[in-house]
Amino acid sequence: xxxxxxxxxxxxxxxxxxxxxxxxxxxxxxxxxxxxxxxxxxxxxxxxxxxxxxxxxxxxxxxxxxxxxxxxxxxxxxxxxxxxxxxxxxxxxxxxxxxxxxxxxxxxxxxxxxxxxxxxxxxxxxxxxxxxxxxxxxxxxxxxxxxxxxxxxxxxxxxxxxxxxxxxxxxxxxxxxxxxxxxxxxxxxxxxxxxxxxxxxxxxxxxxxxxxxxxxxxxxxxxxxxxxxxxxxxxxxxxxxxxxxxxxxxxxxxxxxxxxxxxxxxxxxxxxxxxxxxxxxxxxxxxxx
Numbered sequence: 110x111x112x113x114x115x116x117x118x119x120x121x122x123x124x125x126x127x128x129x130x131x132x133x134x135x136x137x138x139x140x141x142x143x144x145x146x147x148x149x150x151x152x153x154x155x156x157x158x159x160x161x162x163x164x165x166x167x168x169x170x171x172x173x174x175x176x177x178x179x180x181x182x183x184x185x186x187x188x189x190x191x192x193x194x195x196x197x198x199x200x201x202x203x204x205x206x207x208x209x210x211x212x213x214x215x216x217x218x219x220x221x222x223x224x225x226x227x228x229x230x231x232x233x234x235x236x237x238x239x240x241x242x243x244x245x246x247x248x249x250x251x252x253x254x255x256x257x258x259x260x261x262x263x264x265x266x267x268x269x270x271x272x273x274x275x276x277x278x279x280x281x282x283x284x285x286x287x288x289x290x291x292x293x294x295x296x297x298x299x300x301x302x303x304x305x306x307x308x309x310x311x312x313x314x315x316x317x318x319x320x321x322x323x324x325x326x327x328x329x330x331x332x333x334x335x336x337x338x339x340x341x342x343x344x345x346x347x348x349x350x351x352x353x354x355x356x357x358x359x360x361x362x363x364x365x366x367x368x369x370x371x372x373x374x375x376x377x378x379x380x381x382x383x384x385x386x387x388x389x390x391x392x393x394x395x396x397x398x
Contacts, residue, residue, distance in 0.1 A: 113190025114175045118167035119160040120144065123151030128224075128398050129197050131188065132159045135206020135230075136310065137276035138381055139165050139300035145387035150394055158200075160191055162207055164309030166300035177305050179207075179313025180323055181236050182330035185214025192222055201397045203390065205229035205382050207313070210236070217338040218330070225343040225397025227390070229382035231354070232346035232362030232372060239335055241318045252353055255279060259314040268310060272301045283353040284379030343369040345393040349378030349385065 110117050120140050130150060132143035140159045147157035161168040163183065170177070188211040192200065201224050202212035213234040216223040228234050244250065255275075258264035268275055277294055280287075300306075315321040323331050344366050348356040360372050375382075375389055383390040 110191075110194050111171065112194035113187055114171055115163055115187060115190070116169045116171055117160050117187075117191055117194075119158055119191075120147070122147040122157040122159070123155050125156060127151075127154045127156035129156045129158065129200040130394050130398070131191070131197075131200050131202050131212075132157055132383065132394075133188070133202070133204030133208025133211055134159075134162065134165075134383075135204065135208050135381075136313070137279055137301060138206075138384070139297050141297050142381055142384040143390075146383045146391040146394070149387060149391040153391075153395060155394070155398065158191075158195065158197075161300065162211070163187055164303055164305045166303060168303070170305060176324040177308035177312060178316070178324040178327065179309040179311075180316040180327060180331065181210050181214055181334060182327035183324060184208075184211035185218065186327060186330060187211065188215050189219060189222065198222070199224045201225045201227065201394050203227035203229075203383075203394050206380065210234040213340060214330075214334065216342045216344070217340045218333055220340075220342050223342045225345070225394075226340060227345050227347065227393045227397065229347045229390070230349065230352055230380055232348070232360070233340070233365035235334055235337060235365075236317050237335075237337055238317060238319055238331070249354070256314045256318075259311050260318070260320060265307065265311050269307045272306065273298045276301055280381070284349075284351070284381050284385060286351055286377050287379050287381065287385045337365065339365055339367045341366075341368040343397055344371075345396060346370070346372040347382055347386075347389060347393055348372065348374045349380060349382050350374055350376045351378060352380040
C-alpha cells in the first residue's frame with residue numbers, strides 16, 4: 110500500500126471489521142516477530158496490521174530522491190501515513206525498539222490516533238537527541254557498542270558486507286534465553302537484503318547522536334520531539350528482564366506518561382518481546398481494546 114513516502118508491505122490478520130491494532134517490529138527483525146501475537150489477537154476478533162518498516166523486507170521508497178532516514182520522526186510519520194492510507198482513525202499501537210519508537214511518537218504527537226500504546230523494551234521510547242552527548246554509566250555504554258560501530262565508515266562497511274552475521278549476533282546478545290533456530294533467523298534475515306537497509310540503519314544510529322542532519326521534511330516533527338512530549342493515551346510498558354538494557358527497579362519513564370499507565374517486567378524474555386512472549390504481548394494489546 111502506498112503510504113506517505115513509502116510503498117509499504119504489511120501482513121494482516123483477523124476480521125476486517127474488528128477493532129484495529131498495529132504491531133510494529135524493531136531492529137534487526139521484521140514483521141515475522143509479531144505474527145504469533147497477531148494470530149492470537151485475530152482469534153479474539155482483533156484486526157491486526159503488521160507493516161515492514163522502512164528499509165526492511167518488501168517495503169520500498171516511492172522516490173529515489175527521498176532521504177533514506179532512520180530518524181524517529183521518520184518512523185512516526187510512516188506510521189501516521191500508514192493509518193491514513195488504511196482509513197484507520199484510531200488503533201492500539203504496539204511495538205518494540207524502532208517500532209515502539211514509532212508508536213510512542215504517534216501517541217505523543219497525535220494522541221487522537223492512538224486508542225492505547227504498548228511499548229516494549231524502553232517505556233518512553235522517544236529519543237532525547239539534544240542530550241545525546243551526555244555519557245552514561247560504563248556498563249550502559251558497553252551495551253551500545255553496535256551504535257558506536259555504525260558511526261564510522263568501517264561500521265557501515267561491516268554492516269553492508271556482513272549484515273546477516275552482524276544481526277544474528279545481536280539476536281544472540283539481546284535474547285540470551287531465546288532458543289531460536291536457524292530457519293527462524295534465516296527467514297527474517299531475508300528482510301535485511303532490502304536495498305535501503307544499510308542506509309536507513311546507519312542514519313538511525315548516527316542521527317540519534319546528532320551526527321547527521323534530519324530529512325528536511327521532518328525537521329518540524331523532530332523539533333516537537335526534542336521537547337520530550339508527554340504521552341497521555343492509556344499505556345502499558347512491557348520489559349523483558351534479559352534484554353539489551355535490563356530494566357531498573359526504579360521506573361524512570363513513568364514521569365513521561367500522564368494517562369492510565371502500568372509497567373510490567375517479564376522474566377525470561379529478551380529484546381524481541383512479541384516473538385519471545387507472544388501471549389503477554391497479545392494480552393497487553395487486548396487490555397487496551
